[in-house]
Amino acid sequence: MTTSSKYKYIRISMVIADAASFCCAILFLALILMNDCVVEEPAALWGKQLLDRPCDEIYVVGEGETLHTISEKCGDPYIVERNPHIHDPDDVFPGLVIKLVSLKSKP
Template identity: 70%
Template sequence: MIKKLSIASRADALSWYCAILLLGLILLGSIRENSAADESTIRGSQLFDRPCDEIYVVGEGETLHTISDKCGDPFIVEMNPHIHDPDDVFPGLVIKITPSNPRKFLR
């Protein structure tokens, strides 16, 4: 019986070491993932200077005026006949953007 307890205690200790090792690898992977994400983060005014795609989906709190300023397209209403009321813009609305002065992405 002494051998069985000894083997069981070794197996128990080995399982704890494996659990600790697995937890350490998960934490290490998480740290690396976060540091890689920080390098590609857009900060400050860079968000407003990035170019807009031709197809744009309106986000929460955006208006045609803010989208026009951000994307450089003063003729959004004229290019989107499905917008009947410029004040009735809602999140998820898909619009076509044709920038008159393309902006460059800052790095």
């Protein structure tokens, strides 16, 4: 193999590598752009609808809620009596599941 054919082979290899690199960059850019076009998943929409619903029979305590605020919101003044697993009414934490019987009329 002569020196000129050796350089020609290297030059061709560089052109092929540059073309492959360019194609990969375009593909990567297309994937990024497609990621931004994703529509919100139905599960996320369903979760939002659950959060917007009025109080149900089973209620999950949220951040910053107390039994008093839940009682006012849902119209159930007997939360502690209906939930024997609540030993201390002041010890309510996010994620606690409680049973409610709403006295408010539902729309």
